[in-house]
Amino acid sequence: MAHSKDVKKNGPISKGVSRRGFLKGLGATSLGVAAASKSELLAKLEHAPSPNGTLLGKNAVALTLNINGKIHQVKVEPRITLAEVLRDNLGLTGTKTGCERGACGACTVIMEGATINACMTLAVDAIGQKIETIEGLESDGKLSKLQESFIENDGLQCGFCTPGIIMSSKNLLDTNPKPQLEEVKKAVSGHICRCGTYPKVFESILAAGK
Amino acid sequence: MNKFEYGIAKNIEGAFDFLKEPDSKIKAGGIDVLDLMKEGLEAPKRLVNIRSVPDLRFINKGENGELRIGATTTLAEIESSKTIKAAYPALAQAAATIATPQIRNVATIGGNLCQRPRCWYFRSEDFHCLRNGGDTCFAEDGENRFHAILGNEDDCVVVHPSGTAVALMALGARLVIAKNKEKRELALADFWVTPEDDVTKENILQHGELITEIILPKPRQNESSFYFKQQEKQSFDWPIADVAVSLKLKGKQCEDARIVLGSAAPIPWRVKAAEQVLQGKPISIKLAKQAADAAMKDAKPLSENAYKVAVFKAVIYRTICWAAGVDPFAT
Numbered sequence: 087m088a089h090s091k092d093v094k095k096n097g098p099i100s101k102g103v104s105r106r107g108f109l110k111g112l113g114a115t116s117l118g119v120a121a122a123s124k125s126e127l128l129a130k131l132e133h134a135p136s137p138n139g140t141l142l143g144k145n146a147v148a149l150t151l152n153i154n155g156k157i158h159q160v161k162v163e164p165r166i167t168l169a170e171v172l173r174d175n176l177g178l179t180g181t182k183t184g185c186e187r188g189a190c191g192a193c194t195v196i197m198e199g200a201t202i203n204a205c206m207t208l209a210v211d212a213i214g215q216k217i218e219t220i221e222g223l224e225s226d227g228k229l230s231k232l233q234e235s236f237i238e239n240d241g242l243q244c245g246f247c248t249p250g251i252i253m254s255s256k257n258l259l260d261t262n263p264k265p266q267l268e269e270v271k272k273a274v275s276g277h278i279c280r281c282g283t284y285p286k287v288f289e290s291i292l293a294a295g296k
Numbered sequence: 297m298n299k300f301e302y303g304i305a306k307n308i309e310g311a312f313d314f315l316k317e318p319d320s321k322i323k324a325g326g327i328d329v330l331d332l333m334k335e336g337l338e339a340p341k342r343l344v345n346i347r348s349v350p351d352l353r354f355i356n357k358g359e360n361g362e363l364r365i366g367a368t369t370t371l372a373e374i375e376s377s378k379t380i381k382a383a384y385p386a387l388a389q390a391a392a393t394i395a396t397p398q399i400r401n402v403a404t405i406g407g408n409l410c411q412r413p414r415c416w417y418f419r420s421e422d423f424h425c426l427r428n429g430g431d432t433c434f435a436e437d438g439e440n441r442f443h444a445i446l447g448n449e450d451d452c453v454v455v456h457p458s459g460t461a462v463a464l465m466a467l468g469a470r471l472v473i474a475k476n477k478e479k480r481e482l483a484l485a486d487f488w489v490t491p492e493d494d495v496t497k498e499n500i501l502q503h504g505e506l507i508t509e510i511i512l513p514k515p516r517q518n519e520s521s522f523y524f525k526q527q528e529k530q531s532f533d534w535p536i537a538d539v540a541v542s543l544k545l546k547g548k549q550c551e552d553a554r555i556v557l558g559s560a561a562p563i564p565w566r567v568k569a570a571e572q573v574l575q576g577k578p579i580s581i582k583l584a585k586q587a588a589d590a591a592m593k594d595a596k597p598l599s600e601n602a603y604k605v606a607v608f609k610a611v612i613y614r615t616i617c618w619a620a621g622v623d624p625f626a627t
Contacts, residue, residue: 138310164302276396
């Protein structure tokens with residue numbers, strides 16, 4: 087994708103610094119402030135909003151994002167996707183990018199209680215929204231029951247599709263704690279597992295719902 | 297993706313303000329426009345976000361019993377609307393089978409109607425095809441197993457991709473199109489542009505115009521509808537053939553029928569010859585199969601897609617049966 091190409095073009099990554107570590111250092115700060123409303127956050131953008139809307143230039147703007155209950159500030163261009171911000175700016179690499187076209191489901195995160203493809207979501211559209219990623223599932227170093235269930239039931243092989251599938255499963259269990267098999271199948275129907283572990287994925291989710 | 301300015305409209309006036317930039321594109325859910333931009337097929341100077349306009353997102357009953365759906369209502373909202381499921385089942389069925397749950401949470405009904413065709417030559421930067429302003433249709437003599445079998449004699453052989461369009465046509469939907477302070481209403485059937493009329497566009501929308509509402513007429517008495525989409529794989533996929541049927545029934549007797557095919561032609565394709573077969577007769581498997589044959593009578597498959605004629609015949613007869621409450625597999 088254009089962004090990753092730009093990153094490479096933008097310059098030599100010095101020896102001993104991983105690409106991930108380098109990117110992590112780019113303009114990302116965590117703030118200990120309470121989440122502001124979407125309109126307040128929009129109002130803070132560099133270009134003053136008019137009563138009819140806000141026009142952002144094509145260059146980087148400062149965005150405030152609420153990810154797993156933590157407030158982060160990043161400075162990115164409007165073309166940058168939420169998946170890119172999560173991985174490249176914030177180092178939250180649990181969210182995977184596969185097809186980059188909303189077709190594989192690897193980048194699935196939860197935004198305001200609904201699963202979305204982070205690769206098809208502009209980061210600027212995520213301001214003021216509550217975002218949940220796979221990193222938000224553990225607490226105090228302990229995995230969630232759902233994650234444990236995937237380990238227990240061999241719900242993964244290579245594991246690349248797993249974070250996305252777990253986010254769709256979490257969203258299902260949040261609203262429907264004891265789902266039937268058909269409901270599970272529907273909830274994860276937007277994911278492709280190239281290892282073909284689907285039956286074990288279904289078992290893992292059903293077991294977590296027991 | 298290219299760099300772009302981003303106009304976040306708060307209201308419809310704001311959207312029209314931002315659209316004054318000639319090199320701008322509307323973005324609602326963004327699924328198709330971002331896809332086209334990632335593919336290098338579109339590189340607008342400015343994107344205008346209308347997903348941020350609360351006034352465009354609603355499902356409301358109108359004064360005359362009609363249903364009004366705001367253009368940025370998501371497919372997930374349509375799929376789960378009790379009103380739509382009860383009165384316009386074909387539309388709920390179409391919305392529920394589009395793409396994935398994640399896409400349906402974001403993609404809008406207006407965007408679904410305006411999405412560009414999925415032809416793999418059109419979608420590739422490497423092929424400067426007719427629809428992209430070139431002078432060749434690469435599909436006509438190329439890889440065309442998913443392409444048109446009807447209305448395909450005017451060079452470009454893409455198929456229309458929107459499932460909701462097929463259902464909405466069968467339900468007699470109308471659109472409200474706005475530009476600045478002007479508004480006009482037209483039948484969805486008059487929205488489409490054939491390759492013969494202009495091969496580079498799929499609908500009549502001009503730059504600066506916006507679909508604001510979709511209007512579904514009050515269901516007629518004893519009207520029932522059904523939509524079915526045949527895919528290669530069971531979970532999310534583009535249709536090989538999709539069909540929407542709306543019937544006005546008196547018992548099993550068909551008083552009026554609308555049958556619309558998707559993924560058959562460059563525009564949603566109403567098959568009046570098939571509707572006439574049903575007119576005034578009780579719906580049976582045999583009659584539904586005769587209608588399906590009539591629908592495919594003018595089909596002219598390309599080198600690799602003759603199989604679609606057989607698939608359509610099966611899907612059309614089954615969908616007519618389902619709409620009429622007849623078991624298509626009864627022996």
